[in-house]
Amino acid sequence: xxxxxxxxxxxxxxxxxxxxxxxxxxxxxxxxxxxxxxxxxxxxxxxxxxxxxxxxxxxxxxxx
Amino acid sequence: xxxxxxxxxxxxxxxxxxxxxxxxxxxxxxxxxxxxxxxxxxxxxxxxxxxxxxxxxxxxxxxxxxxxxxxxxxxxxxxxxxxxxxxxxxxxxxxxxxxxxxxxxxxxxxxxxxxxxxxxxxxxxxxxxxxxxxxxxxxxxxxxxxxxxxxxxxxxxxxxxxxxxxxxxxxxxxxxxxxxxxxxxxxxxxxxxxxxxxxxxxxxxxxxxxxxxxxxxxxxxxxxxxxxxxxxxxxxxxxxxxxxxxxxxxxxxxxxxxxxxxxxxxxxxxxxxxxxxxxxxxxxxxxxxxxxxxxxxxxxxxxxxxxxxxxxxxxxxxxxxxxxxxxxxxxxxxxxxxxxxxxxxxxxxxxxxxxxxxxxxxxxxxxxxxxxxxxxxxxxxxxxxxxxxxxxxxxxxxxxxxxxxxxxxxxxxxxxxxxxxxxxxxxxxxx
Numbered sequence: 001x002x003x004x005x006x007x008x009x010x011x012x013x014x015x016x017x018x019x020x021x022x023x024x025x026x027x028x029x030x031x032x033x034x035x036x037x038x039x040x041x042x043x044x045x046x047x048x049x050x051x052x053x054x055x056x057x058x059x060x061x062x063x064x
Numbered sequence: 065x066x067x068x069x070x071x072x073x074x075x076x077x078x079x080x081x082x083x084x085x086x087x088x089x090x091x092x093x094x095x096x097x098x099x100x101x102x103x104x105x106x107x108x109x110x111x112x113x114x115x116x117x118x119x120x121x122x123x124x125x126x127x128x129x130x131x132x133x134x135x136x137x138x139x140x141x142x143x144x145x146x147x148x149x150x151x152x153x154x155x156x157x158x159x160x161x162x163x164x165x166x167x168x169x170x171x172x173x174x175x176x177x178x179x180x181x182x183x184x185x186x187x188x189x190x191x192x193x194x195x196x197x198x199x200x201x202x203x204x205x206x207x208x209x210x211x212x213x214x215x216x217x218x219x220x221x222x223x224x225x226x227x228x229x230x231x232x233x234x235x236x237x238x239x240x241x242x243x244x245x246x247x248x249x250x251x252x253x254x255x256x257x258x259x260x261x262x263x264x265x266x267x268x269x270x271x272x273x274x275x276x277x278x279x280x281x282x283x284x285x286x287x288x289x290x291x292x293x294x295x296x297x298x299x300x301x302x303x304x305x306x307x308x309x310x311x312x313x314x315x316x317x318x319x320x321x322x323x324x325x326x327x328x329x330x331x332x333x334x335x336x337x338x339x340x341x342x343x344x345x346x347x348x349x350x351x352x353x354x355x356x357x358x359x360x361x362x363x364x365x366x367x368x369x370x371x372x373x374x375x376x377x378x379x380x381x382x383x384x385x386x387x388x389x390x391x392x393x394x395x396x397x398x399x400x401x402x403x404x405x406x407x408x409x410x411x412x413x414x415x416x417x418x419x420x421x422x423x424x425x426x427x428x429x430x431x432x433x434x435x436x437x438x439x440x441x442x443x444x445x446x447x448x449x450x451x452x453x454x455x456x457x458x459x460x461x462x463x464x465x466x467x468x469x470x471x472x473x474x475x476x477x478x479x480x481x482x483x484x485x486x487x488x489x490x491x492x493x494x495x
Binding site for chain 1: 436440
């Protein structure tokens with residue numbers, strides 16, 4: 001499982017970080033940093049919640 | 065107004081007759097939200113994207129206004145909100161027709177599209193990221209505690225909740241973030257309230273809506289001007305300093321840009337949270353078992369609870385977009401120039417998405433409400449701050465004066481904000 005960010009869509013609001021703080025962190029300049037691009041299976045639920053929470057649909061989970 | 069696109073006028077071509085299920089009348093917007101939802105429910109079932117006559121009794125009526133499409137289903141609100149290529153904000157976002165000079169003075173990036181929207185919004189969004197709000201967490205808790213301190217032990221056990229609790233907290237947090245000195249805080253709060261009160265007869269008194277709105281915008285621009293000048297000379301760590309120092313496309317913001325930014329933020333940052341907390345104590349009075357359920361395990365239950373506070377209150381009722389690309393919406397042909405109005409409280413009562421939408425259910429999960437908008441680039445910037453303030457406030461209330469009862473809210477008569485002017489609130493005082 002891999003997290004993909006569409007940088008054209010991401011506005012750096014941080015809804016994903018609120019859902020999954022271990023996976024995402026918005027930097028002080030407003031850009032999104034993915035802390036772990038290949039989350040473990042036990043983080044799937046948090047990762048899916050983060051993807052769902054994004055108001056601009058900038059996140060996708062790709063199965064490896 | 066967007067500087068990037070040419071203005072596309074509305075047209076009455078290819079339109080059905082105005083819907084007999086009317087949501088444009090002034091009388092409709094003075095009803096309670098429960099009464100209004102009876103009509104929205106009919107539209108959701110019978111005509112989910114309906115062609116409506118122009119809003120009645122507009123502040124600045126346009127004789128050539130042919131009407132608008134009313135979007136009332138949750139899925140369609142999301143579709144329009146997320147498709148900012150087809151549905152733009154640059155031709156205005158208010159449902160009511162307002163004077164252009166008022167819009168110019170108050171809307172800032174709310175009524176812009178990419179790329180300028182993106183650039184301006186980012187200047188302020190960096191102050192609202194989860195990490196920034198976490199840094200503010202202690203400050204928010206102290207503010208909530210002190211607001212509740214001001215009345216919790218009052219032996220009368222009775223206050224006006226809006227004046228003494230719901231308003232002071234967000235006003236204080238907003239003023240702290242912008243670095244507003246104490247002497248200007250009351251004036252700021254009053255003017256921010258006036259900006260959204262254009263259709264409320266009591267608030268207007270003998271003044272016209274235009275006078276009240278423009279007066280409030282001038283007041284806020286004056287405050288912004290004074291603080292902008294000061295921060296240029298004496299930079300500090302508040303948001304005014306950020307705005308003064310910011311560069312967009314290699315240029316500093318003008319005083320007017322900063323003023324409009326400040327008007328937008330003063331409304332967005334104070335009014336919405338005030339109404340949400342007021343409507344929530346009322347909901348907790350009407351659904352006492354929900355209050356008990358939340359109290360029993362506050363820290364673990366407040367996350368879903370907060371989303372339900374916002375869904376149930378739905379304080380922002382309407383925003384508009386303008387179509388610039390021909391699109392089909394629920395079988396209707398929407399063409400360039402058409403106004404499309406999103407009715408968020410209706411989306412939040414959509415039975416296709418929410419089981420028993422009329423119930424205040426703090427365990428509702430998932431809760432994909434549209435109280436912060438239907439998604440897309442204009443999604444509420446301050447949602448994390450709002451949730452932080454509500455979390456801290458209700459922690460205080462439910463710990464210290466859990467035995468409370470809210471009376472009937474006195475509602476603002478507008479088609480924009482589901483606002484509470486006064487709310488009688490009785491409680492067993494803290495010892």
